[in-house]
Amino acid sequence: QQQVKQSPQSLIVQKGGISIINCAYENTAFDYFPWYQQFPGKGPALLIAIRPDVSEKKEGRFTISFNKSAKQFSLHIMDSQPGDSATYFCAADGGATNKLIFGTGTLLAVQP
């Protein structure tokens, strides 16, 4: 019940295309859903996050879509660029200790 399932494991997108990464969770106590971007050899960096009281959040080319009833959320990267090539992690948080539970990651490659 503490797991966050992420797919696909890897993704290749052409420059200018849309990258879509999906995550699903079971624990309805989760109340915060962030996405992290990680470049090789670096720590993950917070990209965008959403709470379950909204269905969508957009920041620039990055959009989170959230479906509370299905317990699913996804990251959409519009107009994907080679500089977006990185590993993306979804995560979920909830509870007094604020333990972030991470998905298994998606390696995104944007081809020029």
Add this chain to the structure above:
Amino acid sequence: SQTIHQWPATLVQPVGSPLSLECTVEGTSNPNLYWYRQAAGRGLQLLFYSIGIDQISSEVPQNLSASRPQDRQFILSSKKLLLSDSGFYLCASPGQSNYGYTFGSGTRLTVV
């Protein structure tokens, strides 16, 4: 805003040797602190978390231990390293917001 410092950046240690990785946090007080490990090409596994000085919780039984001797200092240790301890170790904290972790730059540990 908070900053998380980790050192060393890379480390190569022989099997059976001890380990001490240090994490310090600036810009916040009494933060929750977390140690994560990331195996090559894998997701982020929560190892330990701490909600205060000398308050440590272990998530996964293993060859490692953690200590928090000061409010902003979190140490990951081992008495005898195993080959399976190799990985990328990351320290994280949500800071005062309690959401949206900030990660340190990580330590790449290779046990040989």
